[in-house]
Amino acid sequence: MPNLRYNGSFNIAKPPSEVFNRLTDLSFIARCIPNVASYELMGESRARVRFMVDLGEEVPIAELRRITADSTIEVVEAKGNSVKYRVNGRAAGSQIEVSLTLTIEPVSDGSRVNWSAETSLGRLLQLMSRFVNIDSMVGRIANDTVNGITKCLQ
Amino acid sequence: MDFDVAVIGGGINGLFTALDLTLRGFSVVLLERGAIGGGTSGRMHGLLHSGARYAVTDPKAAVECIEENKVLVNMAPHAVEDTGGYFVAITKEDEEYVDQFLRGLRQVNIEHREINPGEAVREEPNLNPNVKAVVEVPDKVVFARDLMFSIAISAHREGALIMQGAEVIGFNINGGEVREVSVKDHLTGGVRSVKARVIAVAAGPWTYRVVKMAGIDVDMMPTMGVMVVYQRRLTKRVINRLRMHSDGDILLPYGSTSIMGTTAVIVEDPDNLPISDDDIKFLTSEGSQMVPLLAKISVVRAYASVRPLIKMQGVDTREATRDFMVIRHEKPSNMVTVIGGKFTTGRLVGERLSDEVARMLGSSKSSVTRGYRLFGANLYDDLRELDEPLRSLASSFRGGVDEDRGRVAVLTLLMSEVARDSRRRIGWL
Numbered sequence: 001m002p003n004l005r006y007n008g009s010f011n012i013a014k015p016p017s018e019v020f021n022r023l024t025d026l027s028f029i030a031r032c033i034p035n036v037a038s039y040e041l042m043g044e045s046r047a048r049v050r051f052m053v054d055l056g057e058e059v060p061i062a063e064l065r066r067i068t069a070d071s072t073i074e075v076v077e078a079k080g081n082s083v084k085y086r087v088n089g090r091a092a093g094s095q096i097e098v099s100l101t102l103t104i105e106p107v108s109d110g111s112r113v114n115w116s117a118e119t120s121l122g123r124l125l126q127l128m129s130r131f132v133n134i135d136s137m138v139g140r141i142a143n144d145t146v147n148g149i150t151k152c153l154q
Numbered sequence: 155m156d157f158d159v160a161v162i163g164g165g166i167n168g169l170f171t172a173l174d175l176t177l178r179g180f181s182v183v184l185l186e187r188g189a190i191g192g193g194t195s196g197r198m199h200g201l202l203h204s205g206a207r208y209a210v211t212d213p214k215a216a217v218e219c220i221e222e223n224k225v226l227v228n229m230a231p232h233a234v235e236d237t238g239g240y241f242v243a244i245t246k247e248d249e250e251y252v253d254q255f256l257r258g259l260r261q262v263n264i265e266h267r268e269i270n271p272g273e274a275v276r277e278e279p280n281l282n283p284n285v286k287a288v289v290e291v292p293d294k295v296v297f298a299r300d301l302m303f304s305i306a307i308s309a310h311r312e313g314a315l316i317m318q319g320a321e322v323i324g325f326n327i328n329g330g331e332v333r334e335v336s337v338k339d340h341l342t343g344g345v346r347s348v349k350a351r352v353i354a355v356a357a358g359p360w361t362y363r364v365v366k367m368a369g370i371d372v373d374m375m376p377t378m379g380v381m382v383v384y385q386r387r388l389t390k391r392v393i394n395r396l397r398m399h400s401d402g403d404i405l406l407p408y409g410s411t412s413i414m415g416t417t418a419v420i421v422e423d424p425d426n427l428p429i430s431d432d433d434i435k436f437l438t439s440e441g442s443q444m445v446p447l448l449a450k451i452s453v454v455r456a457y458a459s460v461r462p463l464i465k466m467q468g469v470d471t472r473e474a475t476r477d478f479m480v481i482r483h484e485k486p487s488n489m490v491t492v493i494g495g496k497f498t499t500g501r502l503v504g505e506r507l508s509d510e511v512a513r514m515l516g517s518s519k520s521s522v523t524r525g526y527r528l529f530g531a532n533l534y535d536d537l538r539e540l541d542e543p544l545r546s547l548a549s550s551f552r553g554g555v556d557e558d559r560g561r562v563a564v565l566t567l568l569m570s571e572v573a574r575d576s577r578r579r580i581g582w583l
Contacts, residue, residue, distance in 0.1 A: 035247070052400055060463055061377055062211065063418040066400035068436065090432075093378070093419030124420040127375045131463050 004135055006142045007116040010150045016081060016104045016111045022153055023102055023113075024078045032152035034144055037068065045075040053091055053141060058132045067092050081105065095122030113150075117142050155580055157183045157315075159511055160335055160350035162322050162364055163357035164188075165195035166497050167478075169302055170504025170523065171356055171511075172316070173309040177526065178512060178519040182314040183348060183580065184306075185337055187321035187360075190569060191302035194358045195497060197459035199381050199415040200408045201392060202226060202234055202294040203498040206241060206266065207399055209258030215477045216262040219498050223294060226301075226501065230528045232561060233301035237407055239293025239392035240274060243286045244443050248397045252287045255396060259291070266291050280388045280447045293392040295406055298497065303565035304530040307572055311529060315576040320346070325353075325368045331488045332368065339582060346582060352514050354507055355491040359424040359460040368486050373465040376424045378458045379416035380433040382441075385452040388412045393444050402440030411454060414441040427458040464493045478503050480510050488514065530565060537564070544571065 012019050022028055026047045030039035035052035042048060050070050059065045071089025078084070087098040097120040105112050119138055128134055161172045164186025172184040186192075205219030227234050243249045259266045267290045274288040275281050306316050319340035326334040326347075335348040357364045362374035387407045395403035406413045414437045421427060434456055442449035478495035490510050495503040505521040512519055529536050534552050537545050548567060551560025577583045 054398075057211075061418070061461055062208070062399050063379060063401065063416065063461065064377055064420075065211075066398050067418050068401050068440075070432070070436075093417075093421065124422070127420055127422075128463075130373055131375060131465060 004119040004121070004138050005116070006119075006139050007114070008143065008146060009112055009114045010146065011107060011110060011112050012150070012153050013110040014153065016106050019104050019111045019113065019153060020078075020081065020083065023083045023104070023149075024075055026073065026075060028152065029149065030073065032149045034148040042072075047073050049073055054144070056137060056140065058137065059128075060131065064092060069096070071096070092125060094124035096120070096125065115146055155349075157181045157348070157350040158515060159183075159352045159354055160185060160348055161354045161356060162335075163193075163355065163360070164190040164302075164306070164316070164318065165193050165356070165358050166191075166298075166302060166305075166500030167195075167358070167492055167495055167503045167507070168354075168356035169305040169309065170501045171354055171492075171507045172314045172504075173305050173312065173526075174504045174508035174521050174523050175354075175511060176309050176312040176314040177522050178508065178517065180511075180515065180517075182309070183350065183576075184309070184314060184316050185320040185322055185335070185348065186316070186318050187340070189318050190306050190316065190573075191299050193360070194459045194461070195302060195500075196298055197381070197457050198298055198497045199379075199404065199413055200295050200298065200406045201404065201498070202296040203496065204239060204291040204293045205262060205264050206239070206255075206259060206289075206291040206293065207394065207404075209262050209264060210254055211399060212477070213258070213262050215496070215499075216258070216264065218477065218502055219496070220262070220264050220292070222499050222502055223292065225524055226296065226498070227294070229501070229523070229526060230301050230304055230531055232530050232533060233297045233304060233528075235295040235297070235407075237293065237295050237391050239291045239394060240269070240278065240281075241289045241291060241394045241396040242274070242281065242444055243288070243396040244282060244284070245286075248395065249286045251397050252289070255289065259289070264291060278389050278391060278393070280445050281393070282444055282446055285444075287396065289396065290391075293394070295392065295408060296497065297562070300530065300562050300565055301528075303562075303569045304528040307565070307568050308526070308529040310572040310576065315580050316572050317576055317580065317582075318573045322364055322367070325486070327368065327486050330485050332486045341577075342582070351488060352511050353486070353489045354511050355489065356503070356507065359462040361491060361493055362462070362464055365483075365489070365491055368483075368489055370483060370485075370489075375463040376421050376460045377463070378419045378421045378427045378460055380419065380429050380437065380456055380458045381413050381415040382434050382437045382456045383408075383454045384412040384414065384448060385454050386410070386412065388445050388447055388451070395440070395444060402437050405441050405445055405448070412445075412448065412451075414438065414448065421460070424460040424462065427460065429456045429458055462493075478506075480506050482510055482514070490514065529568075530561070533561060533564065540568075544568075
């Protein structure tokens with residue numbers, strides 16, 4: 001299965017420098033992830049975050065509709081107007097890797113944040129694609145996560 | 155020896171199917187590759203669902219659960235402990251779910267009561283003292299093996315043959331029908347042949363292997379649920395996390411122990427379930443939010459069961475695994491399969507599967523299991539019918555220090571007799 005790619009953008013009524021500072025503050029970002037159960041900072045640029053993931057009603061097994069993900073989130077690059085995260089984790093016994101890039105540009109009433117995410121699912125989660133539309137499922141999760149961050153920033 | 159029906163699978167669904175069909179007057183043989191209840195059914199978490207867990211997300215399953223909860227208590231009071239259950243809100247997010255949960259309970263008519271958190275902590279002193287909301291529901295604990303052995307013994311007494319160590323390894327299909335089932339006899343190592351007019355498959359996560367042998371195209375993804383057993387019984391009641399159904403949301407009192415469940419992990423092989431330390435740590439961490447003492451007591455063991463996602467012709471995957479589904483195959487035309495289901499609804503699964511089998515056999519007889527009292531419900535009275543010295547040994551537990559623990563020992567002893575007698579009657583000894 002090829003990597004899954006998603007992108008989008010959102011506007012924030014705050015200046016780019018403030019948005020940039022918030023986006024590079026892991027203690028802030030960790031709290032913004034929807035359904036966070038716990039987080040632990042491991043230095044300035046890494047955090048271990050446990051959060052619940054809503055895989056959604058399309059998953060036929062009730063126990064698999066809402067699962068816990070254990071992940072390490074790392075700010076791998078923060079320069080100019082761009083922040084890159086790498087997320088490594090496990091959910092439902094399978095590996096997940098996400099690369100997320102956010103680019104901030106000034107707009108008349110604040111900032112516009114363009115985001116793009118590339119997700120690689122472990123072999124076991126890929127098995128699920130035989131039963132559900134995994135592309136749309138992961139796309140929805142990516143959007144929910146970005147919406148959570150947007151809400152926090154606002 | 156020819157039978158009306160061969161039931162494949164000796165878990166809760168297969169056993170109730172065998173009992174149901176036998177009570178309708180059919181000749182039945184049940185084929186189990188290992189021991190009765192040795193698969194998924196013997197590795198459940200012990201909950202006899204009140205249905206509350208599904209009240210919001212799956213009202214149909216919730217209604218089935220509460221109805222079967224009441225039926226099973228009457229059928230097998232010896233295998234059920236009426237503990238009651240609490241749903242407890244721990245976090246602010248949990249608290250936000252309370253109204254939706256209560257609405258769901260009302261809609262499916264599950265008896266419940268909101269409990270003052272202080273009262274709940276007095277009732278359950280090990281509960282998190284910071285619990286924000288508590289709802290009481292009629293959850294119960296079911297002793298899985300006691301129940302399954304009771305069903306097997308009852309089915310056998312009504313005329314069914316219960317074959318353990320009988321693994322289906324192939325089908326002889328002719329004219330679009332299964333003519334013979336090839337069975338590996340694990341006791342002797344030989345291959346046997348069983349003839350039946352209808353083949354009813356109730357093999358849980360192994361169903362895909364069985365039906366594949368009949369040429370049915372099937373796809374399956376097993377998911378593993380891990381349960382952790384702790385040294386002490388910490389609560390009187392079943393404690394559920396009051397939130398949307400997710401992993402790590404139930405703690406049960408089971409005899410003198412506590413069981414925390416469950417995880418949801420995708421695996422490749424239903425016969426290979428690797429439990430990691432992370433699974434145990436995760437469940438302990440989640441459970442200790444409801445009952446903090448859980449983090450301080452010893453883990454006795456962990457075990458896992460499998461719930462499969464199955465895709466084959468005639469199956470709406472989503473509908474089937476939400477609850478259960480009976481599929482009558484086009485080819486072979488005398489095969490019917492059940493997929494999905496919960497331990498709590500095993501009797502209902504047996505009834506529905508038997509309804510389909512009865513139709514295939516041209517019978518209009520209805521199920522009578524709903525009002526049936528299983529062997530063991532009055533164990534020491536039921537023993538009167540046994541021969542000496544079996545009766546003498548089994549009865550010796552009564553009134554002594556081991557009467558309670560002796561029940562499962564007696565049922566195991568009788569199960570062994572059932573298996574031996576079935577082998578003798580089918581001619582496999």
